[in-house]
Amino acid sequence: MMTKKLYLESIEAAYLEEFTAEVIAIEDNKIVLDQTLFYPLGGGQNWDLGSIDGPNGKMNVIEVRGRDTIHHTIEDTFELEIGDEVSGTIDFERRYAHMKMHTAQHLVSGIAYEMFDGVRTVGNQIHTEKSRIDFKPIQFTEDMLLELQSAVNDKIQLGLEVTDSQMTRDEINSIMPQERTNMDLLPSFINDLRVVTIGDKQDLCPCAGTHVRNISEIKGIEFIGKKSKGKGPQRVTYELIE
Protein backbone atom coordinates (compact mmCIF):
# COMPACT_ATOMS: atom_id res chain seq x y z
CA MET A 1 0.00 0.00 0.00
CA MET A 2 1.70 3.14 -1.23
CA THR A 3 0.76 6.74 -0.61
CA LYS A 4 1.57 9.12 -3.46
CA LYS A 5 3.66 11.96 -2.02
CA LEU A 6 2.25 15.09 -3.61
CA TYR A 7 4.68 17.38 -1.72
CA LEU A 8 7.61 15.63 -3.42
CA GLU A 9 6.51 16.00 -7.04
CA SER A 10 8.52 19.20 -7.53
CA ILE A 11 10.05 22.05 -5.55
CA GLU A 12 6.88 24.05 -6.33
CA ALA A 13 4.67 21.27 -4.95
CA ALA A 14 6.03 22.03 -1.47
CA TYR A 15 4.08 25.32 -1.65
CA LEU A 16 0.68 23.65 -2.15
CA GLU A 17 -1.70 23.78 0.82
CA GLU A 18 -4.77 21.84 -0.30
CA PHE A 19 -5.44 18.49 -1.95
CA THR A 20 -8.11 15.85 -2.40
CA ALA A 21 -7.66 12.14 -1.83
CA GLU A 22 -9.38 8.84 -1.20
CA VAL A 23 -9.28 6.92 2.08
CA ILE A 24 -7.59 3.55 1.39
CA ALA A 25 -7.09 2.22 4.93
CA ILE A 26 -8.10 2.93 8.51
CA GLU A 27 -6.25 1.61 11.58
CA ASP A 28 -7.49 2.82 14.97
CA ASN A 29 -7.15 6.62 14.86
CA LYS A 30 -4.90 6.60 11.81
CA ILE A 31 -5.95 6.93 8.20
CA VAL A 32 -4.10 6.18 4.99
CA LEU A 33 -4.88 8.12 1.81
CA ASP A 34 -4.04 7.27 -1.79
CA GLN A 35 -2.14 10.58 -1.99
CA THR A 36 -1.19 13.33 0.45
CA LEU A 37 0.45 16.72 0.91
CA PHE A 38 1.14 15.93 4.58
CA TYR A 39 4.87 15.50 5.14
CA PRO A 40 5.65 12.55 7.46
CA LEU A 41 8.45 12.75 10.04
CA GLY A 42 11.65 11.89 8.21
CA GLY A 43 15.08 13.05 7.13
CA GLY A 44 15.19 15.11 10.31
CA GLN A 45 12.17 17.19 9.24
CA ASN A 46 9.15 17.26 11.53
CA TRP A 47 5.67 16.30 10.30
CA ASP A 48 3.01 18.64 8.99
CA LEU A 49 -0.12 19.52 10.91
CA GLY A 50 -3.48 20.42 9.38
CA SER A 51 -6.93 19.04 8.80
CA ILE A 52 -8.79 16.49 6.72
CA ASP A 53 -12.37 17.21 5.69
CA GLY A 54 -14.57 14.15 5.09
CA PRO A 55 -18.27 13.43 4.48
CA ASN A 56 -18.94 13.71 8.24
CA GLY A 57 -16.89 16.77 9.07
CA LYS A 58 -13.44 18.14 9.65
CA MET A 59 -10.73 16.33 11.61
CA ASN A 60 -7.43 17.61 12.95
CA VAL A 61 -4.26 15.79 11.92
CA ILE A 62 -1.88 15.70 14.88
CA GLU A 63 0.87 13.34 13.70
CA VAL A 64 2.06 12.05 10.34
CA ARG A 65 4.41 9.09 10.03
CA GLY A 66 5.44 6.49 7.51
CA ARG A 67 7.69 5.90 4.57
CA ASP A 68 5.80 4.19 1.73
CA THR A 69 2.47 4.10 3.54
CA ILE A 70 1.77 7.40 5.27
CA HIS A 71 -0.40 7.32 8.39
CA HIS A 72 -2.30 10.47 9.39
CA THR A 73 -3.20 10.38 13.09
CA ILE A 74 -6.55 12.03 13.81
CA GLU A 75 -7.03 13.90 17.10
CA ASP A 76 -10.54 12.70 17.99
CA THR A 77 -12.82 9.86 17.01
CA PHE A 78 -14.06 10.14 13.43
CA GLU A 79 -16.51 8.65 11.00
CA LEU A 80 -14.82 7.66 7.78
CA GLU A 81 -14.96 4.64 5.55
CA ILE A 82 -12.56 3.20 3.04
CA GLY A 83 -13.38 4.76 -0.31
CA ASP A 84 -14.47 8.12 1.13
CA GLU A 85 -13.32 11.19 -0.75
CA VAL A 86 -11.66 13.74 1.53
CA SER A 87 -9.95 17.08 1.15
CA GLY A 88 -6.88 17.98 3.15
CA THR A 89 -5.34 21.28 4.19
CA ILE A 90 -1.90 21.61 5.71
CA ASP A 91 -0.82 24.28 8.20
CA PHE A 92 1.30 26.21 5.72
CA GLU A 93 2.90 28.54 8.24
CA ARG A 94 4.45 25.51 9.95
CA ARG A 95 5.34 23.86 6.62
CA TYR A 96 6.96 27.03 5.27
CA ALA A 97 9.11 27.38 8.40
CA HIS A 98 10.25 23.76 7.88
CA MET A 99 11.05 24.50 4.21
CA LYS A 100 13.24 27.49 5.11
CA MET A 101 14.88 25.62 7.99
CA HIS A 102 15.58 22.56 5.82
CA THR A 103 17.14 24.47 2.91
CA ALA A 104 19.17 26.40 5.51
CA GLN A 105 20.40 23.09 6.93
CA HIS A 106 21.69 22.01 3.50
CA LEU A 107 23.52 25.35 3.16
CA VAL A 108 25.05 25.17 6.65
CA SER A 109 26.12 21.53 6.22
CA GLY A 110 27.64 22.14 2.78
CA ILE A 111 29.48 25.31 3.74
CA ALA A 112 30.74 23.78 7.01
CA TYR A 113 32.13 20.85 5.01
CA GLU A 114 34.02 23.27 2.73
CA MET A 115 35.24 25.56 5.54
CA PHE A 116 36.22 23.07 8.21
CA ASP A 117 38.21 20.29 6.60
CA GLY A 118 35.37 18.06 5.48
CA VAL A 119 33.43 18.03 8.76
CA ARG A 120 30.45 15.70 8.40
CA THR A 121 26.80 16.22 9.19
CA VAL A 122 25.74 13.18 11.20
CA GLY A 123 22.26 14.27 12.20
CA ASN A 124 19.72 17.07 11.97
CA GLN A 125 16.37 18.06 13.41
CA ILE A 126 14.20 20.54 11.52
CA HIS A 127 11.57 22.37 13.57
CA THR A 128 9.69 25.65 13.19
CA GLU A 129 11.38 27.83 15.85
CA LYS A 130 14.87 26.37 15.93
CA SER A 131 16.73 23.54 14.24
CA ARG A 132 19.81 21.50 15.10
CA ILE A 133 22.67 19.97 13.16
CA ASP A 134 25.12 17.45 14.59
CA PHE A 135 28.67 17.69 13.22
CA LYS A 136 31.61 15.36 13.58
CA PRO A 137 34.50 15.55 14.15
CA ILE A 138 34.81 19.17 15.26
CA GLN A 139 34.95 21.47 18.25
CA PHE A 140 33.46 24.78 17.14
CA THR A 141 34.73 27.93 18.83
CA GLU A 142 32.55 31.05 18.94
CA ASP A 143 34.69 32.54 16.17
CA MET A 144 34.27 29.50 13.95
CA LEU A 145 30.50 29.64 14.34
CA LEU A 146 30.44 33.36 13.56
CA GLU A 147 32.57 32.72 10.48
CA LEU A 148 30.21 29.94 9.36
CA GLN A 149 27.16 32.08 10.07
CA SER A 150 28.39 34.98 7.95
CA ALA A 151 29.40 32.67 5.10
CA VAL A 152 25.90 31.14 5.12
CA ASN A 153 24.23 34.55 5.26
CA ASP A 154 26.43 35.88 2.45
CA LYS A 155 25.38 32.89 0.34
CA ILE A 156 21.69 33.53 1.11
CA GLN A 157 22.15 37.08 -0.24
CA LEU A 158 23.11 35.60 -3.63
CA GLY A 159 19.52 34.45 -4.12
CA LEU A 160 20.38 31.09 -5.68
CA GLU A 161 17.60 28.89 -7.04
CA VAL A 162 16.80 25.51 -5.52
CA THR A 163 15.94 22.69 -7.93
CA ASP A 164 15.22 18.99 -7.69
CA SER A 165 16.00 16.08 -9.98
CA GLN A 166 16.42 12.30 -10.06
CA MET A 167 20.00 11.04 -10.16
CA THR A 168 21.81 7.77 -9.86
CA ARG A 169 24.35 7.03 -7.14
CA ASP A 170 27.20 7.34 -9.67
CA GLU A 171 25.96 10.68 -10.99
CA ILE A 172 25.77 12.12 -7.47
CA ASN A 173 29.19 10.79 -6.53
CA SER A 174 30.74 12.26 -9.68
CA ILE A 175 29.61 15.76 -8.60
CA MET A 176 30.04 15.75 -4.80
CA PRO A 177 32.33 13.85 -2.41
CA GLN A 178 30.45 10.95 -0.77
CA GLU A 179 31.42 12.23 2.68
CA ARG A 180 29.67 15.52 1.98
CA THR A 181 26.40 14.00 0.74
CA ASN A 182 26.54 11.01 3.13
CA MET A 183 26.12 8.79 0.06
CA ASP A 184 28.62 6.35 1.59
CA LEU A 185 26.09 5.67 4.39
CA LEU A 186 23.25 4.87 2.00
CA PRO A 187 22.24 1.21 1.64
CA SER A 188 23.78 -0.18 -1.55
CA PHE A 189 20.44 -1.34 -3.02
CA ILE A 190 19.28 2.27 -3.39
CA ASN A 191 20.39 3.60 -6.74
CA ASP A 192 17.94 6.29 -7.86
CA LEU A 193 17.53 9.29 -5.64
CA ARG A 194 15.76 12.59 -5.52
CA VAL A 195 18.44 15.23 -5.33
CA VAL A 196 18.05 18.81 -4.13
CA THR A 197 20.50 21.24 -5.75
CA ILE A 198 21.27 24.81 -4.73
CA GLY A 199 22.45 27.12 -7.51
CA ASP A 200 24.64 25.64 -10.23
CA LYS A 201 25.69 22.58 -8.18
CA GLN A 202 27.00 24.81 -5.37
CA ASP A 203 25.31 22.33 -3.09
CA LEU A 204 23.76 19.02 -3.97
CA CYS A 205 22.28 16.48 -1.60
CA PRO A 206 19.95 13.49 -1.83
CA CYS A 207 16.86 14.50 0.14
CA ALA A 208 13.13 13.79 0.29
CA GLY A 209 12.32 16.91 2.31
CA THR A 210 10.48 20.09 1.36
CA HIS A 211 12.52 23.12 0.31
CA VAL A 212 12.13 26.76 -0.71
CA ARG A 213 12.46 27.62 -4.41
CA ASN A 214 15.12 30.28 -3.80
CA ILE A 215 17.51 30.57 -0.86
CA SER A 216 16.71 34.31 -0.56
CA GLU A 217 13.44 33.21 1.10
CA ILE A 218 15.45 32.06 4.14
CA LYS A 219 16.55 35.70 4.71
CA GLY A 220 19.24 34.67 7.20
CA ILE A 221 20.23 32.37 10.05
CA GLU A 222 21.69 32.88 13.50
CA PHE A 223 23.45 30.27 15.61
CA ILE A 224 22.02 30.36 19.11
CA GLY A 225 23.89 27.54 20.80
CA LYS A 226 26.37 24.71 20.65
CA LYS A 227 26.72 21.64 22.76
CA SER A 228 29.05 18.68 22.65
CA LYS A 229 28.68 15.29 24.20
CA GLY A 230 32.16 14.14 25.15
CA LYS A 231 33.99 12.97 22.06
CA GLY A 232 30.69 12.60 20.22
CA PRO A 233 29.20 14.98 17.68
CA GLN A 234 28.90 18.68 18.27
CA ARG A 235 25.36 19.97 18.05
CA VAL A 236 24.71 23.50 16.82
CA THR A 237 21.31 25.17 17.05
CA TYR A 238 20.12 27.90 14.71
CA GLU A 239 17.07 30.02 14.15
CA LEU A 240 15.87 32.09 11.22
CA ILE A 241 16.25 35.84 11.26
CA GLU A 242 13.79 38.17 9.61
Ligand SMILES: [Zn+2]
Ligand atom coordinates in the same frame (compact mmCIF):
# COMPACT_ATOMS: atom_id res chain seq x y z
ZN1 LIG B 1 17.58 17.39 3.33
